[in-house]
Amino acid sequence: MIELNGVKTAFWPERVRIMDVGPRDGLQNEPYQLATSQKLALIEGLVNAGVRWIEATSFVHPKAVPQMADAAEVSAGLPRGNGVIYYALIPNEKGYDRALAAGIDHVGLVISVTETMNRKNINLSVAESLAIAEKVIGRAKADGVKVRVYASVAFVCAFEGRVDPARTIELTDKLMAMGCDQVCIADSVGRAHPGQVAGLLGALREKHGTERLAAHFHNTYGMAIANTLTAMQQGVSFFDASIGGLGGCPFSPGATGNTPTEDLVHLFHQMGVETGIDLEKLCDISDMVKDFSGSLPPSAYYRATRVKKAS
Amino acid sequence: MIELNGVKTAFWPERVRIMDVGPRDGLQNEPYQLATSQKLALIEGLVNAGVRWIEATSFVHPKAVPQMADAAEVSAGLPRGNGVIYYALIPNEKGYDRALAAGIDHVGLVISVTETMNRKNINLSVAESLAIAEKVIGRAKADGVKVRVYASVAFVCAFEGRVDPARTIELTDKLMAMGCDQVCIADSVGRAHPGQVAGLLGALREKHGTERLAAHFHNTYGMAIANTLTAMQQGVSFFDASIGGLGGCPFSPGATGNTPTEDLVHLFHQMGVETGIDLEKLCDISDMVKDFSGSLPPSAYYRATRVKKAS
Numbered sequence: 001m002i003e004l005n006g007v008k009t010a011f012w013p014e015r016v017r018i019m020d021v022g023p024r025d026g027l028q029n030e031p032y033q034l035a036t037s038q039k040l041a042l043i044e045g046l047v048n049a050g051v052r053w054i055e056a057t058s059f060v061h062p063k064a065v066p067q068m069a070d071a072a073e074v075s076a077g078l079p080r081g082n083g084v085i086y087y088a089l090i091p092n093e094k095g096y097d098r099a100l101a102a103g104i105d106h107v108g109l110v111i112s113v114t115e116t117m118n119r120k121n122i123n124l125s126v127a128e129s130l131a132i133a134e135k136v137i138g139r140a141k142a143d144g145v146k147v148r149v150y151a152s153v154a155f156v157c158a159f160e161g162r163v164d165p166a167r168t169i170e171l172t173d174k175l176m177a178m179g180c181d182q183v184c185i186a187d188s189v190g191r192a193h194p195g196q197v198a199g200l201l202g203a204l205r206e207k208h209g210t211e212r213l214a215a216h217f218h219n220t221y222g223m224a225i226a227n228t229l230t231a232m233q234q235g236v237s238f239f240d241a242s243i244g245g246l247g248g249c250p251f252s253p254g255a256t257g258n259t260p261t262e263d264l265v266h267l268f269h270q271m272g273v274e275t276g277i278d279l280e281k282l283c284d285i286s287d288m289v290k291d292f293s294g295s296l297p298p299s300a301y302y303r304a305t306r307v308k309k310a311s
Numbered sequence: 312m313i314e315l316n317g318v319k320t321a322f323w324p325e326r327v328r329i330m331d332v333g334p335r336d337g338l339q340n341e342p343y344q345l346a347t348s349q350k351l352a353l354i355e356g357l358v359n360a361g362v363r364w365i366e367a368t369s370f371v372h373p374k375a376v377p378q379m380a381d382a383a384e385v386s387a388g389l390p391r392g393n394g395v396i397y398y399a400l401i402p403n404e405k406g407y408d409r410a411l412a413a414g415i416d417h418v419g420l421v422i423s424v425t426e427t428m429n430r431k432n433i434n435l436s437v438a439e440s441l442a443i444a445e446k447v448i449g450r451a452k453a454d455g456v457k458v459r460v461y462a463s464v465a466f467v468c469a470f471e472g473r474v475d476p477a478r479t480i481e482l483t484d485k486l487m488a489m490g491c492d493q494v495c496i497a498d499s500v501g502r503a504h505p506g507q508v509a510g511l512l513g514a515l516r517e518k519h520g521t522e523r524l525a526a527h528f529h530n531t532y533g534m535a536i537a538n539t540l541t542a543m544q545q546g547v548s549f550f551d552a553s554i555g556g557l558g559g560c561p562f563s564p565g566a567t568g569n570t571p572t573e574d575l576v577h578l579f580h581q582m583g584v585e586t587g588i589d590l591e592k593l594c595d596i597s598d599m600v601k602d603f604s605g606s607l608p609p610s611a612y613y614r615a616t617r618v619k620k621a622s
Contacts, residue, residue, distance in 0.1 A: 193578065222533075225536065226536045271505065299533070301532055
């Protein structure tokens, strides 16, 4: 608890860690396809801006996600010797092998909290996904590789609706017990509200502390920044975001994507919380994304500062 | 203090009041000009959606704000017999006379917290503006009219930068002492962050309670919802918003406008806080705004629910 301008607030960290998931979660949900060289230019920009955690690509089958078919090429071209830690998404042990062969540092797995979403997403039961996670975590411990697992649709499921927090807590308990390095509580469809975020993350903090927790929000309903603030006040200090707000929501065609990294960094810097990231360099990358994609990134900070009046 | 999902939170009201300022603050900052009939259609839509406080127009000089030249016509055409309370902005006693002659219920005045902004905006010192407010408040008491004063640039000034909360508190103290019915703490340039909001509104609550406080945010940097949440947690329960997110920021050409009413209502409803407003009917009005303006309203809720995939 700290005091800010005389007001007692909940947790208010000095510093937070930010993972940019734009190259994977963002690009995967965009209608266009970038060349490998464009993806690497984007990643290099993130590195130069001071981003230290990057979800670089995904080793799922190219048929499932054609945007990530160049996962090995992207991995081979990653800027090194800079302290940046690269994650890749993997679906299973085979993906784990491919990711490690390609030189990726650490891996992420997605498990949906609801059976319906897990089935629709990866055609497995939650129990089957947990069994895969357990095997991957075991091998990763031996290999010195970290495993983060997304607890997907942690608040609301596109099929089952509002998710009972007890279910997300149960999944997290199991992952924590397996020795999972980080559980990323993900509002995958962007429908969580701050009341849910406070309740769930407060409960998880009390059970597990926050050292191994991360939060991942989408801005579908414009609540990503409010949800991030709320998660921070519950003690979370590791957040996902995507440069420019890349991404979208397969269930809301007009919706924006992940929390824009610029908006998240701006929020934290305004509140006196360090990120180690240079906001203007982030906007330079969004300029590049704008050129690559031909459309204006949804980041509010980007639009407020980089769009000039039509003359 | 209430407990939500087992987490102790600060103030969490059962119900909030929302003033839609789209017909005035919103339209005044849009590049196009609506016909009086279009403005009235928009206001009628708000009334039908359950909005009970509407800032309908402004009685400033038409040379200063040409978009509001039809203030008397708009006032004459307002839907009545429905319990809706209509406010109009006025610059001074002359504006007060015109507003009352036109049949407006209550009035609003703008005073900037900083001398530079007050001078640039209305070419008066803050002391001169306070003297006008005092006269208007005196007459209004006798007339049974309510006066709300916007404490403009309450957090950040486009010219003077970060505003010392002591200055906003001092202005608010003076207005409260005059018997001002409501002081609306306004982040006019959309640059406030939740730390500032918590600090200032917490301090104002301790001095004055929250019965006569309102909060007014712009979404320029994507923080309007986070700031609203924070103000609510400090005990504020009266909020301004504009339908669809109408409006803009004269200092940020690419920026969006006021807090979109849909997004605010959605936030509150998700959190179990009543507004009395029908969210889908609000979106119907934004459909109308889209047709009037030829561009997509910035409301996240609107975009997530009303934009269909291009087929």
